[in-house]
Amino acid sequence: MKSYGEYCAIAKSLDVVGDRWTLLIVRELSLRGACRYTDLRNGLPGIATNLLADRLRELEEKGVVSREEAPPPIATALFRLTPRGDELRPVLDELTRWGLPFMTEPNTDDAVRSHWLAGAIEMLLEDREPEQAPVSIELQIGDQPITLKLAGRVDVSLGPAPDPDLTIAGPPTPVLGLLLGLLGRGDAKKRGVTIGGNAALLDRLGGEPIKAPDSLASPSATT
Numbered sequence: 001m002k003s004y005g006e007y008c009a010i011a012k013s014l015d016v017v018g019d020r021w022t023l024l025i026v027r028e029l030s031l032r033g034a035c036r037y038t039d040l041r042n043g044l045p046g047i048a049t050n051l052l053a054d055r056l057r058e059l060e061e062k063g064v065v066s067r068e069e070a071p072p073p074i075a076t077a078l079f080r081l082t083p084r085g086d087e088l089r090p091v092l093d094e095l096t097r098w099g100l101p102f103m104t105e106p107n108t109d110d111a112v113r114s115h116w117l118a119g120a121i122e123m124l125l126e127d128r129e130p131e132q133a134p135v136s137i138e139l140q141i142g143d144q145p146i147t148l149k150l151a152g153r154v155d156v157s158l159g160p161a162p163d164p165d166l167t168i169a170g171p172p173t174p175v176l177g178l179l180l181g182l183l184g185r186g187d188a189k190k191r192g193v194t195i196g197g198n199a200a201l202l203d204r205l206g207g208e209p210i211k212a213p214d215s216l217a218s219p220s221a222t223t
Contacts, residue, residue: 016062017088021047022055023095026081026088029065031119034080045111064088096120097208104177112172114142114158121148122156125179128206135201136161139179140169150204166197179205 004011004018017023021044028043029035035043040052056079059065064085070078081088100120117139127150134151138161147161148154168175170193177183178193185199 016059016064019055019058021051022059023088023092025052025055025059026064026085027092027116029079029081029085030089030092031115034078036074036076036078040079043113043115045113059085093123096123100124104173104182107173108171112142114144114146117142117172117176118146118156118158121146121176121179122154125154125205125207127151127153127204129204132204135165135198135204136163137166137168137201138164139175140167141172141175150201154205164197166195166199166201169194169196178202180207181205 003015006012017026024044025040028040032039032043037052037056040056041047041049044052056065056067060067063082065079066082067077067079070076096119121139125148130152132150134149137148137150139146139148144158145160147157147159147164149157149161168178170188171191174183174188174191174193178185178188179202183191185195185202189195
């Protein structure tokens with residue numbers, strides 16, 4: 001890992017986490033907890049095996065990641081964030097907020113993993129009608145379903161909902177736009193989104209305002 005050679009806190013931080021893939025490794029361990037090497041490979045499509053090994057070694061040397069040999073039946077090395085690594089979670093949260101507008105721009109070449117989206121959805125959405133009865137919404141995007149439980153707050157988990165009150169399926173960009181209020185239901189359907197169940201439950205979802213680029217924003221976003 002090369003150093004910027006600057007006596008600056010930002011530069012010193014980037015000396016540790018500024019290389020390509022490094023923060024995404026931290027993201028995987030932050031979202032998923034302890035991971036096997038194969039778990040990290042699956043969550044980082046496109047990374048070369050030798051590069052992942054190099055980045056993990058560098059993060060271990062800097063005290064960001066720890067490695068432990070798990071007993072049977074796992075019987076393999078597990079990687080997890082150290083307390084020092086955990087301190088990067090607020091950095092990841094702010095990068096999520098800052099980068100979300102770019103996710104409203106369609107890019108069919110991007111890889112999609114449901115756990116990447118689940119963390120952002122839980123952080124950004126809230127239950128606008130907390131006094132109402134609990135409901136569940138199932139999102140069918142990414143590599144596995146995502147369940148949203150609305151019960152005074154929005155709790156997000158991976159996996160199907162047992163009996164969802166609302167099901168939303170389609171490409172991730174318009175589904176995300178629909179959830180965040182950047183797309184109306186009509187426009188979302190035109191972009192391949194299917195809605196089953198009580199569509200009025202979408203009105204319970206609210207959160208931080210996101211400015212969409214012209215490629216997604218539409219004047220019918222409230223319809």
